[in-house]
Amino acid sequence: MYRCIILIIHFKEDLMKKISLVLSLVIIMTILCACSEPYSQVRGNDAVAVASEASVSEKISGCNPEKYTMDLTLDTEKDTISGDVIVDLTNMTDDALTKICFRLYSATVSSGSINKAENTSTGTEYEVAPGSDKSVIYVDLAGDSIDPGKTVSVKLNFTSIIPDSEDRFGVINTDNGKLYNMTFCFPQIAFLENGKWFEDAYIPEGEARFSEMSDYYVTLKAPADYTVVSSGKSSTTDGVTTIDAPGVREMAIAACNFADVISKTEDGIKYNVLAVKFSDDNAEYYTDMYNIMLDAAIDSVNIFSELVGNYIYDEIDIVPLYMSGNIGGMEMPGFIQIAVPKNVTASDEGYSEVDYTGICQNTMIVTAHEMGHQWFYCAVGNNEAADPWLDESFTSFLEYYYVYKSDKLEDTADAFNKKHYEIDPQEIPSAFDSEDGSSPSYVNLPTNDYGKDGDYSLVVYDNGAWFLRKLELTMGSEKFFEMLSEWYTLNTGKIAGGAVFVQHVLKYDSSDEVKDVINYFLSDDYLK
Secondary structure, three states: OEEHHHHHHOOOOOHHHHHHHHHHHHHHHHHHHHOOOOOEOOOOOOHHHHHHHOOOOOEOOOEEEEEEEEEEEEEOOOOEEEEEEEEEEEEOOOOOEOEEEEEOOHHHHOEEEEEEEEEOOOOOEEEEEEOOOOOEEEEEOOOOOEOOOOEEEEEEEEEEEOOEOOOOOEEEEOOOOEEEEEOOOOOEEOOEEOOEEOOOOOOOOOOOOOOOOEEEEEEEEOOOOOEEEEOOEEEEEOOEEEEEEEEEOOOOEEEEOOEEEEEEEEOOEEEEEEEEOOOOOOHHHHHHHHHHHHHHHHHHHHHHHHHOOOOOOOEEEEEEEOOOOOEEEEEEOOEEEEEOOOOOOOOOOOOOHHHHOOHHHHHHHHHHHHHHOOOEOOOEEOOOOOOOHHHHHHHHHHHHHHHHHOOOHHHHHHHHHHHHHOOOOOOOOOHHHOOOOOOOEOOOOOHHHHOOHHHHHHHHHHHHHHHHHHHHHHHOHHHHHHHHHHHHHHHOOOEOOHHHHHHHHHHHOOOHHHHHHHHHHOOHHHOO
């Protein structure tokens, strides 16, 4: 996810003249806030020692979802997504499984339920019961316990009510039609670790995902005038969309009855934007914006592939939408959502030059950030509730590098601003233009331990990016990116952990200087 709060260091008029002052204020504010917070630095912290002594093994869920086969119906009259989901699951533990935990996050956001569960082979119906959170649902296998190493297929019937919401999960109603964003609304097996099911609650302005990769095969029925995009590859005929999405951590779908698809292909990767016709009066503006999203996605993939490693899919779908609060975008496998403004010209009510001089730059950088998550979260997985830094800090680092390395960002933004706002060219500084934007705050706490939302953003996103930047400056760029590239290669398709990352860094550079950087940014309390 991209938090707009961090844009204060990117977009202000004449920002180059003010960048040092703004960064200094951010650092001072963060230090002051940190004085009594759990992420404040403490004496005697030794993250290096704790991580080095940690006995780590690959994180594998004890209940592995081999495949999801979904037969879905989008009801545009009732605003529901419902249907049957068949899950092929394997017991990876040493004990028999007598119950299965599923997550259905829509139950927290609006209303959702698993109505029925049964064994596809025997037809045995299973009891369905709620867990500790609305999104937690247990299926009691009764006498059909799953022995170690065995695989069974469980069929679920579910319904998710899609809320009227300008958000990552919801339906946006306009005069032109409806845009459905269907994320967090499909049943998914919870992660099983050390005999405990992952039951962390849904976080409205963050993520609490923790899932293995699986193969998704989906059939979606919707009215024939709806255009559909999704994770994986999709094709639609007469209102029936088929989706093949192997090797993804979740499914995401968008459907709209006032949109086309704009596509570009480069180096074997197909880039699609769901070109939503939000406004007939500003059609050219939105078309330009959608092409900018495409170009930013292509530019990001080229830069990140060179720095870290290749993008693991051969398609990406981009969905523009209105987003509430301070959210700028959202990531899913092979699928990203990017916020667009409602008021786009100087004649629109609510327009202000200060707000809109950075629209194009913001859109490109948000797109780069969400594309970065295709490397960290989608490819290299993590427990987002316990270790949000392992995707958000890494992705923010890539975002900063996008601004640092892109030779298209300023030219594209200048042309867009000149055309639509008659604004003169502006320089767009990277956070890396500053000598040091870090603060004495630990970046590796669980999401909910940061308290205030602004603290979470400043520490995990910004300070986390600076942790990696400090490692780069200390190790040297060549050695650092060799380390990061191998980390990506070794952990693609897996679940990463903080202690393992520290051990990986030390394998490349165990100097006192590198250890000091690690101990400065990482708390030893969360590396055990």
